[in-house]
Amino acid sequence: MAKKANTVSxxxxxxxxxxxFQEVFHRLLKNKGxxxxxxxxxxxxxxxxxxxxxxxxxxxxxxQNMADRLQGPSAAHWFGTDEYGRxxxxxxxxxxxxxxxxxxxxxxxxxxxxxxLGAIAxxxxxxxxxxxxxxxxxxxxxxxxxxxxxxxxxxxxxxxxLVIALSFSAATGFCRVVRAAVMTVxxxxxxxxxxxxxxxxxxxIAKHILPNCLSPIIVQYTLQVGTTIISASSLSxxxxxxPAPAPExxxxxxxxxxxxxxxxxxxxxPGLAILFTVLALNLLGDGLRDALDPKLKK
Amino acid sequence: MANKIILExxxxxxxxxxxxxxxxxxxxxxxxxxxxxxxxxxGESGCGKSTTGRTILKLLQPTSGKIIFDGEDITSYGMxxxxxxxxxxxxxxxxxxxxxxxxxxVMQLISEPIIxxxxxxxxxxIEKRTRELMDIVGLAQRYVNVYPHELDGGRRQRIGIARALxxxxxxxxxxxxxxxLDVSIQAQVLxxxxxLQREYGLTYIFITHDLSVVKYFSDDIxxxxxxxxxxxxxxxxxxxxxxxxxxxxxxxxxPIPTVGKERPQRQLIKGEITSPVNLPDECRFNxxxxxxHDICKKGNPSLKEIAPGHFVACSRVDEFVG
Amino acid sequence: xxxxxxxxxxxxxxxxxEDADVHAVNGISFQLGKKTTLGLVGETxxxxxxTALSIxxxxxxxxxxxxxxxIVLDGVDVLKLSQEELEKVxxxxxxxxxxxxxxxxxxVMTVGEQIAESVELHEKVSKQEAMERAKEMLRLVGIxxxxxxxxxxxFSGGMKQRVVIAIALACNPKLLIADEPTxxLDVTIQAQVLxxxxxLxxxxxxxxxxxxxxxxxxxEICDDVAVVYAGRIVEIGTADDIFNHTHxxxxxxxxxxxxxxxxRGEELQPIKGLMPDPSNLPPGCSFAPRCPYATDACSKKxxxxxxxxxxxxxxxxxxxxxxxxxxxxxxxxxxGK
Numbered sequence: 001m002a003k004k005a006n007t008v009s010x011x012x013x014x015x016x017x018x019x020x021f022q023e024v025f026h027r028l029l030k031n032k033g034x035x036x037x038x039x040x041x042x043x044x045x046x047x048x049x050x051x052x053x054x055x056x057x058x059x060x061x062x063x064q065n066m067a068d069r070l071q072g073p074s075a076a077h078w079f080g081t082d083e084y085g086r087x088x089x090x091x092x093x094x095x096x097x098x099x100x101x102x103x104x105x106x107x108x109x110x111x112x113x114x115x116x117l118g119a120i121a122x123x124x125x126x127x128x129x130x131x132x133x134x135x136x137x138x139x140x141x142x143x144x145x146x147x148x149x150x151x152x153x154x155x156x157x158x159x160x161x162l163v164i165a166l167s168f169s170a171a172t173g174f175c176r177v178v179r180a181a182v183m184t185v186x187x188x189x190x191x192x193x194x195x196x197x198x199x200x201x202x203x204x205i206a207k208h209i210l211p212n213c214l215s216p217i218i219v220q221y222t223l224q225v226g227t228t229i230i231s232a233s234s235l236s237x238x239x240x241x242x243p244a245p246a247p248e249x250x251x252x253x254x255x256x257x258x259x260x261x262x263x264x265x266x267x268x269x270p271g272l273a274i275l276f277t278v279l280a281l282n283l284l285g286d287g288l289r290d291a292l293d294p295k296l297k298k
Numbered sequence: 299m300a301n302k303i304i305l306e307x308x309x310x311x312x313x314x315x316x317x318x319x320x321x322x323x324x325x326x327x328x329x330x331x332x333x334x335x336x337x338x339x340x341g342e343s344g345c346g347k348s349t350t351g352r353t354i355l356k357l358l359q360p361t362s363g364k365i366i367f368d369g370e371d372i373t374s375y376g377m378x379x380x381x382x383x384x385x386x387x388x389x390x391x392x393x394x395x396x397x398x399x400x401x402x403x404v405m406q407l408i409s410e411p412i413i414x415x416x417x418x419x420x421x422x423x424i425e426k427r428t429r430e431l432m433d434i435v436g437l438a439q440r441y442v443n444v445y446p447h448e449l450d451g452g453r454r455q456r457i458g459i460a461r462a463l464x465x466x467x468x469x470x471x472x473x474x475x476x477x478x479l480d481v482s483i484q485a486q487v488l489x490x491x492x493x494l495q496r497e498y499g500l501t502y503i504f505i506t507h508d509l510s511v512v513k514y515f516s517d518d519i520x521x522x523x524x525x526x527x528x529x530x531x532x533x534x535x536x537x538x539x540x541x542x543x544x545x546x547x548x549x550x551x552x553p554i555p556t557v558g559k560e561r562p563q564r565q566l567i568k569g570e571i572t573s574p575v576n577l578p579d580e581c582r583f584n585x586x587x588x589x590x591h592d593i594c595k596k597g598n599p600s601l602k603e604i605a606p607g608h609f610v611a612c613s614r615v616d617e618f619v620g
Numbered sequence: 621x622x623x624x625x626x627x628x629x630x631x632x633x634x635x636x637x638e639d640a641d642v643h644a645v646n647g648i649s650f651q652l653g654k655k656t657t658l659g660l661v662g663e664t665x666x667x668x669x670x671t672a673l674s675i676x677x678x679x680x681x682x683x684x685x686x687x688x689x690x691i692v693l694d695g696v697d698v699l700k701l702s703q704e705e706l707e708k709v710x711x712x713x714x715x716x717x718x719x720x721x722x723x724x725x726x727x728v729m730t731v732g733e734q735i736a737e738s739v740e741l742h743e744k745v746s747k748q749e750a751m752e753r754a755k756e757m758l759r760l761v762g763i764x765x766x767x768x769x770x771x772x773x774x775f776s777g778g779m780k781q782r783v784v785i786a787i788a789l790a791c792n793p794k795l796l797i798a799d800e801p802t803x804x805l806d807v808t809i810q811a812q813v814l815x816x817x818x819x820l821x822x823x824x825x826x827x828x829x830x831x832x833x834x835x836x837x838x839x840e841i842c843d844d845v846a847v848v849y850a851g852r853i854v855e856i857g858t859a860d861d862i863f864n865h866t867h868x869x870x871x872x873x874x875x876x877x878x879x880x881x882x883x884r885g886e887e888l889q890p891i892k893g894l895m896p897d898p899s900n901l902p903p904g905c906s907f908a909p910r911c912p913y914a915t916d917a918c919s920k921k922x923x924x925x926x927x928x929x930x931x932x933x934x935x936x937x938x939x940x941x942x943x944x945x946x947x948x949x950x951x952x953x954x955x956g957k
Contacts, residue, residue, distance in 0.1 A: 189397035195357055197411050197461070198384030201377070211401050342806035450894055451664075480663040481833060485877035485890030492887075507806060514879035514888070551811035553836025555878060557863035566815060567808050570776050 027291040034287020040280035048096045055090045062086065062245045070263055080265050082255065088266065091247035092273050098159065098248040099277060103229040105163045107221060110170025115210070115217065117171070118178025123186055123205060129179070136175045144169035144231055152240045159242050162235060166228050177220045181213035188212075215292040222285035226278040233274050249274050301332040304468060304501050305354070310363035312346075312353045319576040323349040325525035326363070328601075333468070336495070336502040338516030338533070340509055340548070344571050346525040347505045351471040354503065355387055356380050368468065385415055388462035392474035394454030398446040405442050407457055408432065411464040431460040436490060452483035459490065463498075471503045476511060488515065509552050513537055518607070521545045524574045524582040527601060531608040541610045541618055543567075543587045581613055589614060624692075625795050625827045626652040626675065631689035633670050633679055633851075640899035644670040646851035647689075649925075652795070652844075657821060657828040659842035659859070661835065661874070665895055667851040668831045672797050675829075676710050677701070694794060712742050715788035719800040721780035725772040731783045732758070732768025735790050742791035757786040761816060778809035782816065789820060796821070796828045802837060814840055835874060839863060844935065847871050850896055850906035853925065857936030865953070867928050867938040869911045872952045905941070913942055913950075 028034050055061055065085035073080045079088035121132040139147065144166075151165035185191065186209060194204045233250025235241035242248035244255075249270045256266025312324040324346045331337050339347045352358045354365055356375060365373050372383060391397035398407055409428045411417075418424050429439060435456040446454050455475060462470055472491065476484040488511065494500060504515055512519050513533055520530040521544065529542040540546045547567040569586045581587070584594035593613045601609040604619050612618070633645040645667040652658050660668045673679045675691055677698055691698040694713060701709065710716075718724050726734060735754035739745060745753070755765040761782040772780060781801060788796060801817070802810040818841055821828055830842055838845055839859060846856040847868060855868035866872050873891035893910040896902055902909050908918035918941060925937040942948045 189391050189393055190399045192352075192357060193389070193391055193397050193458075193461070194399075196355060196384065196389040197414060197465075198381040199414055200381070208399050212399065342808060452894065480895075481835075481874060481877045482663065482891040483894070485879070485888040486892075488879065489888050489890060509807070510879050547808055551807040553810070553814070553834060553840045555835035555839045555863070555875070557839050557859045564811065564815070566811055570778055570809060571806070 024288075024291045028287055031287040031290060033283040034291070037280040037283030037287065040276060041284065044096050044277060044280075045100065047093055048100050051090075051093045051097060055094060057094070060087060060090045061094045061247055070259070072263070073265060079269050080263070082252075082263075082266055083259065088252075088269060091252060092249070092270055095247040095249045095252060095270070095273070096277075098242055098246065099229050099232065099274070102159065102163055102166065102232040102242075102248075103225045106166035106228050106232075107170045107224045109163065109167035110172075110224065111174050111217070111221060113167070114171040114174025115178045118175040119182050119205060119210065121175070122179040122182030123209070125183075132175070133179065136172050139168060139172045140176075144227075145234060148231060148235055149238075149240060152235065157240055157243050159246075162232060162241055165235075166231055169231070170224050170228060173220060173224055174217070177216045178213060181216050182209055185209050185212045219285055219289045219292065222281050222288060226281035226285070229274065229278055229281075301334060303330050304333040304368055305331040305503075306364075306366040307331075307354060308364040308366070310350070310353060310365065311361045312349050312358060313361045316575060318573075322346075322525045322574045322577055324353060324360075325574075325577075327522075327525075327527055328363075329520060329527070329530065331469075331501060331503070333501055334495070334499045335517045336504055336515055338512030338519040339503060339505045339522060340507065340512055340519060341522035342507060342548075342571055344524075344574070345522040346574070347507075347522050348473055350522070351389070351473050351503060351505050355389055355471055357389075385417075385465040386467050387469045387471070388465065388467040390455075390458050390462050390470060390472045390475045393478050394446075394451050394458055395478070397458055398454060400445065400447055403443050403445050404432070404437070404457060407446070408460045408464060411461055415465055417465065427464075431464055434463065434494070435460045436486075450483075451479050452486060455479060455487055456490070459487075459494070463494065466498075467500070469501045469503070471505065473505045474507070475504075477506065477508060484511075491515075509548060521548065524571065524577070526582060526598075526611065527609075528583065528611050529609065530601065531605075535605070535608055539605075539608070541604065541608070541615065542583075542612050543589050544583050589618075623654045624651050625654055625694060626829075627690075627692040628671075628675070629690045629692075631671065631674055631691065632687040633667070633674055634685050634687055635683045636685055637683045642683075642899045643901055644684075644851055644898055645674070646901070648848070648851070648853055649689075650846055650853060650856060652827050652829065654827060655821075655825055656843045657830060657841060659838035659845045660829060660831045660848055661833065661838055661845060662848035663833055663895055665898060666848045667898070668848055669799055670851075671848070672716070672799055672829060672831055675795075675797060676714055676716065677706055678710075711738065711791050711793070713793055714795045714797060715791065715793040717781075717784055717788050717796065717798040717801045719803050721777055721784050721804065724784050725780060727772055730769050730771055731775070731786075735768075735783070735787050738787045738790045753790065754786075757790050758783075760789070760820070761786045762812075778805050778813060781805060781813055785813075785817065785820070789824065792824065794826065796826050797831070798828060799831045800833070801830070803832070803834070810837075817841065835863075835878065847874070850901060851898060852906065852922075852939065853937075854907065854940070855936075855938045856925065857928070858933045861928070861932045861936035865928070865930075865932045865936065866950060867932075867936070867943070867953075868907075868940050869913050869942075869950065870907045872950050873910075875952065905939075913948075915942070917941060 068081050068085035071081045077087050117132050121129040148165035155161040236248045236250030237254040252270035259266050308328050310327045314321040341347045353360045409424050437456045476487050516533050519533050519536045520527050523544050529545045540549050547565050550565040567586050581594040584590040599611045599613045601611045629649050631648045635642040662668050732754045735757050736750035739750040739753045755768050802813050845859050845862040846853050849870050855871050876889040904919035905923050908914040923939040923941040925939045928936040
């Protein structure tokens, strides 16, 4: 035994193999809904990125032009104009920036906070678990919108405050998901094996426990972004979200409400924007869930 | 030939607090282990053999007793102080399906301990050593990028062995290393472990429920029942002259793969292992024992040397020997 | 032969999944006489369990598919029965015991109720009578009657397996299929359960198929033995044939891998390599790549079972073409043991 390793000659037939994530991605591509969702989101991100180049915020997005007010969709104004003569196409395109920033921003903050709390609760257990989870339970028992309303009314209306307000409810969700996942992974033998290897605790959590909790976290993330975009729009609709005249989708919907009869496109188009975005996120989330857990498939 | 004593365990206990009361998982285990030897620890599920292994490695903090490794009393060492010693004491786990992180490939898995203990510097050196370890445990080089879920049980267990070997340990605790494998693969892994012992002078604590495996593998065998050692003897002696009634029953319960030849009389023991919670002060085996007497209810017998190296914990041992 | 309980001919079962077509069983044929116990021996993935499931037409479908073959149970071809007829057969004529007693019992019913349920399903008796029968069964498997009102979680592993056996026997089946019934149990408990099964089979005049990887258990309890490798029977015969007149190289490899026959310190002689991937079997004899006796001819043609003759019983058959050469002899037999 212990033949001297001749790595050069044996390198040729190294088995190419896919990591779990490559395999998941492969499975995900087989799911049509998920692919459609992914493409839609990709397009949306591109729109959000190029809209500052395509439109001038001061003149085209919020600049009023009473001469062109309430024109229906036409070649000049694809989505028509609102009651101040602002081009709805420009406003909806620009609005994707708000929805994406608020959606991903709030959920990302929630992810960080929730994961840390959930990991501590799940890993330490005992009194830490009790304290953190009861605290989370309190937040869970209050409707999300209610919490957001309270926070925004205390801090004042601004995009940043809205993100903070919405991140609270995202964090509670992540905390629960991560705690459950950590508790399962914590008792796996490879974690014990890492202790036997002499790894410090923080490294075990970062390197072995959390990466193996990723599946539920990713699914939770995509689905939560959708929910958060709806919440943000609802708050804007209620007038405590992104302050006017910024073209947040919920605000657009709210603005068009009074013109529902004569200029229904003012409501329908922002509504569709919200609908498709959330649908795309849910399609992707469901696709990811199936791809990450092949056992769910028949 | 008195070899150096590498591990001394003195009156080791590990209790767990459970809702039902104090669970005596390990209750006063003592032994000495010479360098390069193998101690087989045998017993049925729930007898505390795995807990013993994990406590010796300080994966669990002992309730009381002493663990002296290589002349150093490590009983009270914390996580940090133990980290240095992890290079010298390693573990091979039972289940090759759950003891490897599914997100790491073979290269990452085997190189992890090398990197963690800073044994080598530079990527090339680490990779070379990893490939060398793959050779040593008989894992073909082409598996270097493969993830554990793509491999069979035998190969996964080889990865586990390579990980343990990576730090050049002196002592390896093997917790049922072959019981999850098929017979033909089992033999391959057992042969490998034996070869490695010869080559590197490893000391093993071999925990198993399979008596046929320990006989093949161990120098000494300790039989455990409800957290205590009931008999300990050199391997051959234990199989020739099992003395404790439990050992006898355990040996006769092994199904023998021969047909038509004379079969020894079965000694079935009645009942099942009881839970080790709130134990009374009496022989722990007396309720299942065919030879139980009044004396067995009076106090828990301790190990007694009946022949050189042969220890038995039985209140009536003198009658059996005499 | 009127005494046959079971006659399986040329059974082929595949699992068809997205990625691969898994050839689990590739033409297994065997017969089981009345009051005999057949041991089906092999390693993980050899197709033992799939064969057993086929007998009750229980192979999960999809992905499993019984491609061809016939399974005649007591004169009836199981594979041609309707769902309803099958349900009558299951439990009435054939009962099955699975490996894991922990999951085989319903946790919210008392064990008495579970045994009684099985009695009621197959016999027209009142609830009370069924419960009486249940208690009787419990006593038979060595559990006190008053424990009939306990729930499964109040029993230990060995006790649960006894309960499972009681349920299986409650309706007096002609054939009992036991899939690794003692693998999850400790040795001393295994010995108890094996002893119990041995006695019950004798008492009830049942036939049994015992699926196991443990040759020790086979020697303990089986009359006949079939060694399965990669979905085919490579050697079949009486226990005496297989253990004392081993003819297939794979069977020999299995014996050589066992540590308990050896003296301490001696090197084990494991079979080299691994079981082939059942979705990608080698051509010809599936064992050829691992076989120490293999020649080029072995990978050309799938060997048929052939009678061994000589000192063996008339039942002894082996699937190895090396015996084309009349002088061929396994190492194990050469040493003049």
